[in-house]
Amino acid sequence: MGVQSKHFLNDPASLVVQSLQGLCAINPKLGLDTTNKVVFLADQEKSTVALVCGGGSGHEPSHAGFVGSGMLTAAVCGNVFASPGPTQVRRAIQLVDNDKGTLIIVKNYTGDVLNFGLAKEQFAAQHPSEADKVKFLVVGDDVAVGRTQGNIVGRRGLAGTVLVYKIAGALAQTGASLEEVYSVAEWVSKNIATVGVGLEHCHVPGTTAGETHLGASEIEIGMGIHNESGAQRVSPVPPLNELVQTLLDLLLSQNDPERGFLPTQGSGKDNVVLLVNNLGGVSELELAGIAREVVTALVGRGVSVQRLISGTFMTSLNMPGFSLTLLLLPSASDVTPPSDLILRLLDASTSAPGWKWTSGAAPSAPSAPPAVLPSERAADQGQRVRAQDVRGFERSVERACDALDKAEPEITKMDTVSGDGDCGLTLQTGANAVLALLRAGSISGEDVVGALIAVSEVASEKMGGTSGALYSIFFSALAQALSSSGAGEATAEDWSRAVSAAREQLYTYTRARPPSRTLVDPLAAFADAFSAGPSDLGNAVRRAAEAAEATRDAEARVGRSAYLEGGLLKRERVPDPGAWGVKVLLEALAGADSV
Template identity: 75%
Template structure:
């Protein structure tokens, strides 16, 4: 936002003065993510933060909203200081700027209410042309606690803005806009969660409120503390279930803000809102988990809206909002399809993210397990000499990988892109799952398994070549010399797909050591393992020529002296 108004617009001095008042001056800089005097859900552009629309259609209801700067709402017309409400003079000037034939609609509490009364006092003939609605969708505040002060307004407000804007654009009268908005405000609920509080620009960074093992539920957008601190941080699936308990509970006397019917009769709109510090990738994962959890509870999601709509500056957290759609038996509510059409209405407001105007698609079923190459050829199974020992060996290796994930990830954060530990852990846990399901056994040591990443491709090539060699075992039982021959053949086959050769500071170094020693003396497994371990540790002092480490500054690798995580 420019510091001064463009004086070449031809506007009157009074208009310019009003604009300056409305814009306000946050203490710590302009933190308006978006600013509009009203949401325009149709084809016309939303109003500018610098003033009202030049071509405003005064035959339609004007919408005004506002609050403290830093919340990053879709529409923050009248901006106060960070986390502080704008004054009544600013709000009243906004009302005058968008004054029209249909009336105006404002939303905040004391200062907006005061501005409404002052406007009515100055314009007695327009006393019924301004309506006022407070939105309180926070379910973290229980009914007893919020009985006097009321519940806080969170991201659910954004859905109300969108619905109001679409109604106003369609030319609906003030009373109907207000009536539908009021109904929506009574059927909407939001809960937020964060890993830390936000930092207000221009102030000294405070100490961390939470430890690395804690997460806070019920945080407000004004940096208020939550109502529940959970440690250790639960997995997303369990966290989402906790949030849905607060949103949907009918047994908790302090909750039950939404009239859930149960038995699959409830349809909702889901809003996944970024509180400021969450990536798009994470939001997508949160949305998917929420849809899955709601479906399991018999709640059908008809629309999903995900993005950054109402923030708490840079808070690393998110909120879930549910708008409970009216049932077919409800007579006092607007029809469900009307609410959905209003949310689906096109808009040029830059803060409104594109959304699919349809229910989320069904999640695809998990892919069928890959059949073994042996089964595909209808050939005999290749059996391990020690069936139980084979299974225990695979299990021990996978458990060791799972346990080593944090250390491997730490090493890869220094020498690579930080995903090696998680990639290996994912593959190991998938193998463990197949072991438990009985699809891997020592009765048939040849099988196929999916694994991701560059290293996953190398592993898959190596083990596929290993399987090809083992499949030629004449007796149908794999002996030590069969393993030795297969490892050597697989090693050579892998070299046809990679340029890496020892010393390379990659997984090739311990693999080559393992293959060479095992081929030479397959009966001395202790020496084989020791040589492979030595080669892996030696990668800490090898100059990176291939692999991800080749892109890392050489001085960093010398200073840190971490072995290659893949090795």
């Protein structure tokens, strides 16, 4: 996969400052020293400990997004992936001057440690009477860096740092002393572990468009948040449940001499806070699935998740990846800090815009649906209609399912141009579900009405979306028409009348009329030809195929294609994917056997 290298900006050189200005516009309670790129609480409470953090930009909402009451007091921002200088940091210390003292928290990266540390020492030299009012904490939580490799430099600071911000900031809000805030923050920093995984590296705005770092079937485990390579590459991309187990091994294993950073006890005695962090390019859809998978895996290992926090906290620009952080809570024998205090501080409210909503409770374990669902009112037993050729009907259904399954890549390619790229997969999903019912004996030529109702239910429940609804309405109407025909055995004439009736019923729910560049075009052409000549199914199928082909040049009047730039469809001459699906379906249904 390629690196996404396009961005929305005016000028890479002004991006950081303009982003900080935007943040302050969103939250008027924030102030901004533009020259030093320091975001701070404009109305700071002078009787509480101040928290200062920072580092390179590109990790938003870290760090400035966590400035707010109950969290950080100021954040110092460097350029993208570059540490701010000591002058900037000294300015932040001055801006948060207060009666209780200041705690500086930085991630364990050389530039951050040196520049923030230098600023602290310079401040102490300039203000010796206040030297003991500024403390310094370095957080390193990356388990991808083993003990041997990190023997001198230590572990890198990753998303676990955000939990330190939150807990320390909430404690400071209670009026705790600098020593108390530092002590709890230090304890948290020693009991967190993080590991990240990415599908690809990210792109820094203003730099040359990068080439792909990973192959199409590769992922990288242990990537840093500045495009540093990971500890290992894995190919092919494993299923999520397998990947999560690998990541949890790195976080929890006590058998790996290079790791085991969390002193877990096992045997169901461990309680944790879980942070699922989006590194920048993962969809919310996937992130919730990841959260579910991790909770399931931890429960399976006998680890109790006391809090689940999921969202975008510390990114690597647009990196398509995520990280998992575990904070191991104190055991029952610990007295300082108690577990309930840590949880209360995590649950405490904050005005920091970057902190996401959390439930304030332990997550419920993902569960399977109940074995017995509330029953629906039984369907009326209407007229039972048999196919004239029972086996021929069933073979036709099987051919249609196979054809739609094989046509998925072609239809998907069409839909990437004229739609949202899911048409082929939607039809494939429906076809495979129908095929499973056929092979289970739930669809039979002995009861074509029941078969059509089953197909209608598959379309609505398995396919979904617009095409699923249209197919469901059509097949349901087809079943109604055949059931009310009074025929014990469906003839070609019965089928033709039912198809025409189903089309008219479909028209009550869609404005599409041929030519519309939708699946209605071939469906209507088929119904017209079949009604005119029920004995010539082949001719009706040919008319439908011609109508599907004609959508290459038809103007899009309804559906998603209607919102596209008209010239695009004319240049590409791609047929409507929904219409093409109907063509594939009808040609396969007809085949060598008659319905």
